[in-house]
Amino acid sequence: MAEQLRFDGQVVVVTGAGGGLGKAYCLFFGSRGASVVVNDLGASFKGEGNSTKAADVVVNEIKAAGGKAVANYDSVENGDKIIETAIKEFGRIDILINNAGILRDISFKNMKDEDWDLIFKVHVKGSYKTARAAWPYFRKQKFGRVINTASAAGLFGNFGQANYSAAKLGMVGFTETLAKEGLKYNIISNVIAPIAASRMTETVMPPDLLALMKPEWVVPLVAVLVHKNNTSETGSIFEVGGGHVAKLRWERSSGLLLKADESYTPGAIIKKWDQVTDFSNPQYPTGPNDFLALLEESLKLGPNDP
Numbered sequence: 083m084a085e086q087l088r089f090d091g092q093v094v095v096v097t098g099a100g101g102g103l104g105k106a107y108c109l110f111f112g113s114r115g116a117s118v119v120v121n122d123l124g125a126s127f128k129g130e131g132n133s134t135k136a137a138d139v140v141v142n143e144i145k146a147a148g149g150k151a152v153a154n155y156d157s158v159e160n161g162d163k164i165i166e167t168a169i170k171e172f173g174r175i176d177i178l179i180n181n182a183g184i185l186r187d188i189s190f191k192n193m194k195d196e197d198w199d200l201i202f203k204v205h206v207k208g209s210y211k212t213a214r215a216a217w218p219y220f221r222k223q224k225f226g227r228v229i230n231t232a233s234a235a236g237l238f239g240n241f242g243q244a245n246y247s248a249a250k251l252g253m254v255g256f257t258e259t260l261a262k263e264g265l266k267y268n269i270i271s272n273v274i275a276p277i278a279a280s281r282m283t284e285t286v287m288p289p290d291l292l293a294l295m296k297p298e299w300v301v302p303l304v305a306v307l308v309h310k311n312n313t314s315e316t317g318s319i320f321e322v323g324g325g326h327v328a329k330l331r332w333e334r335s336s337g338l339l340l341k342a343d344e345s346y347t348p349g350a351i352i353k354k355w356d357q358v359t360d361f362s363n364p365q366y367p368t369g370p371n372d373f374l375a376l377l378e379e380s381l382k383l384g385p386n387d388p
């Protein structure tokens with residue numbers, strides 16, 4: 083039987099943890115030996131209002147089960163204050179789960195600056211603020227684990243979610259860079275596109291499907307990725323929900339190289355369009371240097387016939 087993953091002596095910060103996925107993470111880590119900072123400002127799913135109740139309920143549940151937890155009610159826009167709570171109450175920070183989120187769905191035609199800005203403040207700035215505040219601690223102790231939260235809407239686009247999609251794909255680039263900068267210090271960062279029944283999804287999915295997608299089914303993957311035994315899976319994107327876990331990656335067609343002279347015209351590209359979009363011999367780039375290496379390699383071989 084597989085050994086139970088434990089998090090004894092570690093401190094986990096979960097943002098937006100008053101319900102849905104965040105609550106499920108907190109209950110899990112609280113039951114596996116970690117001290118948990120339960121952050122939630124108690125807003126509506128559109129980001130309106132605030133209340134201490136959401137976080138308090140989760141803290142009480144963890145404590146009642148014999149675990150250690152403290153509430154924090156700051157907005158992730160002030161993420162440094164959330165990390166401060168971890169340091170003040172528990173003296174360290176080991177694992178950061180950037181989970182807080184809101185929606186401001188509206189067709190792009192009708193989108194206003196405030197719909198765009200609020201989404202970016204919560205998802206992008208919020209994840210930056212917490213990670214930035216945790217980073218010096220992670221580097222110093224040569225240990226840190228970060229989970230950022232993307233969405234299928236970010237990876238593929240979705241009607242009415244131009245703001246949310248842009249912010250959520252932002253989480254991917256953010257994670258990929260944190261993974262690169264953190265590797266030397268054993269700071270591991272991954273990003274998930276979850277799917278789960280929560281107040282965010284309960285109005286857009288049928289009840290029988292929702293019943294299969296408990297937030298609890300997203301937790302095991304997150305636990306594996308943030309555990310101290312994971313020292314190599316970093317900068318990766320996962321889709322997870324309802325018992326299904328899959329990794330996604332970038333794919334590039336083998337492409338077309340034309341001589342970069344006056345013959346390199348729009349018409350020359352159109353003529354070879356099939357080659358630009360041919361994925362029969364794909365590459366899987368993982369960094370900006372891959373493209374430069376590819377160019378060097380192609381230059382050695384010489385360009386394709388125009």
Ligand code: NAD
Pocket residue numbers: 097098099100101102103104121122123124125126127129136156157158159181182183184204208231232233234275276277278279280281282283
């Ligand atoms: P949820 O609404 O139940 O949870 C989000 C929590 O974030 C709420 O408790 C809310 O109060 C809190 N929050 C909102 N703004 C905050 C702020 N400024 N500071 C602190 N807390 C704040 O929704 P959920 O489905 O559990 O979503 C969790 C995360 O997963 C979100 O980032 C969401 O975008 C993402 N996500 C969820 C799904 C899904 O299927 N449920 C799909 C894709 C992505």
